[in-house]
Amino acid sequence: MEIISKKGIVVENNNGNVKVMIQRDSGCGSCSTCGGCEVKPSYYTTFTNDDLNPGDFVFLDSDVKTVNKVSYLTYLFPVSMMTIGAILANTVFSNKGFDENLLTLLFIVGFLLISLIILRVYDKRYKNKNLIKIRKI
Numbered sequence: 222m223e224i225i226s227k228k229g230i231v232v233e234n235n236n237g238n239v240k241v242m243i244q245r246d247s248g249c250g251s252c253s254t255c256g257g258c259e260v261k262p263s264y265y266t267t268f269t270n271d272d273l274n275p276g277d278f279v280f281l282d283s284d285v286k287t288v289n290k291v292s293y294l295t296y297l298f299p300v301s302m303m304t305i306g307a308i309l310a311n312t313v314f315s316n317k318g319f320d321e322n323l324l325t326l327l328f329i330v331g332f333l334l335i336s337l338i339i340l341r342v343y344d345k346r347y348k349n350k351n352l353i354k355i356r357k358i
Contacts (some may be wrong), residue, residue, distance in 0.1 A: 226282050229241040232277055
């Protein structure tokens with residue numbers, strides 16, 4: 222199992238609910254003027270039984286397969302659903318005397334909304350699962 226680790230600093234600990242600040246390296250990943258962009262920190266809150274205090278350095282670890290699965294689902298599923306909606310509208314309503322452009326637009330928006338509802342259900346199902354583990358350095 223391959224692990225992604227990111228170093229962070231504990232900002233607060235509220236009875237085990239730990240808020241960690243993660244400073245990204247750069248805004249875009251790589252450019253010739255590295256450091257020229259303003260990079261805002263990200264915050265992650267998780268529960269842990271470890272005794273962590275503000276200022277402690279920690280690692281946030283996650284499984285690569287889980288991160289990839291969630292990323293693909295989040296970014297590609299809505300696009301796939303919109304494409305299916307467009308193809309379905311053009312296939313079903315071609316040569317029927319309807320305004321195909323309007324129906325295609327309505328199907329795209331409808332399938333996008335359906336995909337967002339499905340993602341919301343998926344997100345709620347994984348809300349209480351600790352996909353990211355925290356460990357003290």
